[in-house]
Amino acid sequence: MKTLIVLPAYNEAPVLGRTLVLLRESTDADILVVDDGSVDATGRIARRMRVGVVRHVVNMGLGAAIKTGFEAAKRGGYDVMVTFDADGQHDPGDIKVLLKALRGADVVIGARTRGIENMPFLKRVGNFALNMLTGLFFGIFSSDSQSGLRAFNRIAIESISIRASKYEVSSEILYEARRNGLRLREVPVEVIYSEHSKARGTKVSDGFKIFWRMILHQRC
Amino acid sequence: MFVEVLGILFSVFALSRVILRFREGRLSWGMMLLWSIAWLSVIAFVLTPTSFEALSKAIGIQRPLDFMLIAGVLLAYYLTFRVYIYLEELRSDLGKVVREVALEGGRVRKKRRSA
Numbered sequence: 563m564k565t566l567i568v569l570p571a572y573n574e575a576p577v578l579g580r581t582l583v584l585l586r587e588s589t590d591a592d593i594l595v596v597d598d599g600s601v602d603a604t605g606r607i608a609r610r611m612r613v614g615v616v617r618h619v620v621n622m623g624l625g626a627a628i629k630t631g632f633e634a635a636k637r638g639g640y641d642v643m644v645t646f647d648a649d650g651q652h653d654p655g656d657i658k659v660l661l662k663a664l665r666g667a668d669v670v671i672g673a674r675t676r677g678i679e680n681m682p683f684l685k686r687v688g689n690f691a692l693n694m695l696t697g698l699f700f701g702i703f704s705s706d707s708q709s710g711l712r713a714f715n716r717i718a719i720e721s722i723s724i725r726a727s728k729y730e731v732s733s734e735i736l737y738e739a740r741r742n743g744l745r746l747r748e749v750p751v752e753v754i755y756s757e758h759s760k761a762r763g764t765k766v767s768d769g770f771k772i773f774w775r776m777i778l779h780q781r782c
Numbered sequence: 783m784f785v786e787v788l789g790i791l792f793s794v795f796a797l798s799r800v801i802l803r804f805r806e807g808r809l810s811w812g813m814m815l816l817w818s819i820a821w822l823s824v825i826a827f828v829l830t831p832t833s834f835e836a837l838s839k840a841i842g843i844q845r846p847l848d849f850m851l852i853a854g855v856l857l858a859y860y861l862t863f864r865v866y867i868y869l870e871e872l873r874s875d876l877g878k879v880v881r882e883v884a885l886e887g888g889r890v891r892k893k894r895r896s897a
Contacts, residue, residue, distance in 0.1 A: 596884070616884040622877055630881045637885065727877060 565591035566640040567657070568631030570624055570710075571648035575602040577758050581650045582611040588654035594634055595648070596627040604648075625731030629724040636719055643719050647710035649758055656751040660713040668718045668744035669735070671704060672711030672751035680755040692733065692772060700737040704748060708732045711751055718744050730772040789828040797821045820857060823850075 567585060571578055578595070585593060595608035599621035608615045616630060628645060635643040642664065644657055656672055663670045678686065689708050697703035712735065714722065721742040726734040739746045800817040803809040809817075826833055827850055838849030 617887065618880045618884050620876075620880060622880055626877045626880070629877070630884055633881060633885060725874070727873060 563641045563661075564639065565589075565642040565644065565661070566631075566635045566638060567591050567593045567644045567646050568628070568634070569593065569595045569646050569648040570598060570627035570631065571595050571600065571604050571608070572598040572621060572624075572627070573600045573602045573604060574648040575600070575604050575607055577650045577756070578604055578607050578648050579611065581646075581648055582608065582613055584650075585646070585654045586611075586613075589657055591642075591644070591657075592638075592640075594631060596630050596634075598622060598624070598627040623728040623731075625724055625726035625728055625734070628731055628735075629727075632714075632719060632722065632724065635714075640719065641716050643714045645710055645712045650756060651754050652711045653752040653754060656711060656749075657713075659749050659751065660711065663747050663749045664713045664715055666745070667747035668715050669722075669739045669746050670713040671706060671736075671746070671748045672709050672713075673704070673706035673748045674709055674711075674753035675705065675750040676752040677755070678753060681753060682755070695772075696733040696736055700733065700740060702736045702740050702746070704736055706748070707736055709751075718742075728772075733772065786828050790825055793821045793824045793828070797825075823853075 567589065569578075569581070569585075574581075582593065582595075593613040595604070595613055595615045597605040597608060597615060597617040599618045605615055605617050614634075616634065618627065618630070631643065631645060642661065644660060646652055646654075646657070651674075652672070660670045660672055674681070681689075689706065693704055693707045696707040708729075709732070718739070721744065722735065722738040724731055724734060724738070736746070738744075797818065800809065800814060800821065804811075804814040827846065831846055834846040834849055838844070838846045841849075843849045843852065
């Protein structure tokens with residue numbers, strides 16, 4: 563099974579090297595770093611690690627980076643695509659769990675339930691609110707709609723169409739899964755919070771922006 | 783009197799910009815028409831404030847000045863919406879260009895598997 567692991571990365575130089583080393587140790591899959599216009603050494607570190615790198619010449623946002631990952635998976639004829647946050651908050655060992663679950667599904671979400679006590683309180687509240695809003699707007703209730711660890715099979719890679727360019731992409735992926743009648747599953751995964759990853763990801767202000775864009779677009 | 787003169791001068795100036803931009807091909811027919819009607823309406827209202835009385839009363843607004851203010855606010859909202867849509871289109875187009883450049887320039891490295 564030809565698998566591509568996509569890491570959207572924006573200014574992740576302090577942690578990217580370690581994330582890639584851990585990924586290399588746990589999987590044989592091809593790795594692609596989508597450097598989303600970073601102004602630090604993200605791209606250089608990724609190239610030094612001898613993984614695939616594509617670079618957005620300007621910062622376009624998480625949604626645009628994931629869309630580039632989908633496009634690369636389509637063009638490369640991959641059977642499976644996994645999205646994996648570059649900030650090191652996921653356990654690479656969980657990829658196997660996702661791939662196993664993908665045998666009975668088209669899209670698998672890694673719900674960050676293990677180690678959630680380490681997640682900052684505000685992030686937990688924000689995630690809960692966004693889970694509820696995603697459910698209300700799109701009719702899909704997920705226990706972790708904003709998780710960056712997801713797996714897609716070929717059907718999902720071909721049918722999911724992303725319009726969102728920023729963090730609202732996470733909710734849009736769920737919407738797209740429903741719109742295309744894809745089988746969606748969730749599996750519990752571990753979340754590892756470092757000082758770096760605590761400072762990254764969806765902030766409260768992003769939560770408001772996501773909510774606003776859900777209203778404007780009625781999809782994302 | 784001063785306010786009226788200022789209003790007319792500004793509207794004429796704005797109208798001249800509309801025609802100029804249209805001649806340069808930077809304004810579509812529809813937008814040229816919309817802006818011309820808007821600025822001509824302002825001139826007409828400044829010259830003959832009662833000219834809009836019948837229209838404003840017909841839609842339930844007693845004073846023509848209120849009618850002009852409401853119409854102005856609605857037009858501003860509409861134009862904000864147009865700008866928003868335009869920006870979204872630009873963002874989408876920019877995303878396509880950036881993605882294409884990225885994918886043409888980058889490649890996926892296959893991990894060497896040991897025998």
